[in-house]
Amino acid sequence: MENIKEIKKPSPSKAPPSGGGGGIHVFAPATVANVVCGFDVLGFAVNEPGDEVIMRMANKPGITISKITGDDGRLPLNPAKNTVSVSVEHYLRSIDRLDVGVDIELHKKMPIGSGLGSSSASTVAGLFAIKTLLGDESDPSALLPFAMKGEEMACGHGHADNVAPALLGGFVLIRSYEPLDVVRLPHPAGLWCAIVFPDVDVPTREARQIIRKNIQMKDAVTQWGNIAGLVSGLFMQDIDLIGRSMKDVLVEPVRSMLIPDFYMMRQMAMDLGAVSFGISGSGPSVFAFTRDEETAKRITQKLQQHLTNIKIGSNGYVSTINDAGPRVLG
Template sequence: MSNDIQEVKKESSSYATGLGSLESVHVFAPATVANVVCGFDVLGFAVNEPGDEVIMRRKDKPGITISKITGDDGRLPLDPAKNTVSVSVQHYLDSIGSSDIGLDIELHKKMPIGSGLGSSSASTVAGLFAIKTLLGDDTDPMKLLPFAMKGEEMACGHGHADNVAPALLGGFVLIRSYDPLDVVRLPSPKGLYCAIVFPDVDVPTREARQIIRNKIQMKDAVTQWGNIAGLVSGLFMQDVDLIGRSMQDVLVEPVRSMLIPDFYKMREIAMENGAVSFGISGSGPSVFAFTRDEETAKLITQKLQQHLTNIKIGSNGYVSPINDGGPKVIG
């Protein structure tokens, strides 16, 4: 990843002197669904909601400050050395020789922390897109990915890209390789919707990674490879049935599902009500289902939330198509 950062330094060095003309910018970055059932650490896609917002302003005094964080119930640090947004922005500024610039950041969490929906990556991507916009840097947004991965490394101990890449680029992405970093944007069928339900239970990402098996049987590996290939093929062929058949995980889901109350009952409810597929979003506890239309996605979200209410678990629900745009300036 250091080589990727060096490339950004070469391409963006001109912005160290130009620095753009904007004084402030307000950016939204989307939530993401990582793994997409069978694609552990290599597949992810962005959704329209929820997401996070960053307001970034220039200030005269050099250095980065965080003046406000909302929507986090006091859980996130205001210390710029400990917050994923400011840390990733600082890495970016260091790479282009503008480490002495003065910035103030407001972070507005519009999505649950620890939801399995890429909460930290949405915040980080919003911050990086904000500084890119503020400085008038028109290089390829893909160049921000190594810095976003630095934020993920701080958040969960592992700099994976299956959340930050779709949040940054929009759409469906495949992480073909991490060394060297090679990210491929994939097509997706028009009309494909996602029903997402976040049960109000705690499944920390670090702990969810620790329970995954380090060794697997060859027959399970072959099954997983076939499903990943089938899912990618289904996306390119616009074949929703193939997508549904391919979204099966024999490696990670059997273990992580134990951390999510009534996971298999929720799958049954989703499939009985028209879901194409069902699985865990990221490390959980959020679950998601693909559907062929918005109305089915709304119905499944309602049914799943009602089931959780019946077993005395609160939840948030979201319905969205796949977000093709990624982050955007909203003010």
């Protein structure tokens, strides 16, 4: 367990001013947020998919975005409107390095609007790239507030349940937002994740708007018990307890209506040996925990076949929990 109780500002870099043409290629992973019962407070990183950023030093101050691929033209090249460049600018301003100039290439290797933290992966890749280029040796957790600025731009709410696991790797609990208190949780080594992204549109902003604002006390008590049970199961390496605890009585009943055949897919996954099943983030992606890779592959294939049968395309991914977070590719 790693408890990051205080997010400190990165130390000013000792790197020279911009120029010289050096570059770096960074990958940052997709994430599963909420983890069924942990709305806005739980998330974990996976090995695939993810996004990539290539960042090069420029000869004059400022941030430019020269190329974006894999987005079908949906993302802005304007650095004032892109989550990657906005987050990088906040970081540079915090360390008093607005003399730095960088050029950014963003390569989307994961679907936009998938519920897998697409904007988070891009933002984290950009922040990790600039931190590395400038020789900033502070703890990566110091980048979290800047990554949350990107989330605020992307979906109107600066939550951390995607960006924290993308940045830190592993399974993460956001214990508090004011002040920001992030806890990295243990997890069973044998836990596998099957992810299926149905090709339907569930925008995050709209998905947040349909959530109930008032809840009954009995539902709140049920949810608290499930969150506590899930965290306990992670610490105890008890996959059965993890499965029993992954039930959501607050958010899933509403958001599931936006996902075709959600309950049918859940029953299919459980019949095939899933430990648990739920919505990834705001959807439409769904995920299942399993005890082994073979079961995860079988669930992914069967769910994708079902979606094909009802004329919906999909992407599928099978992964363990990614404990590494972002990494330099070259």
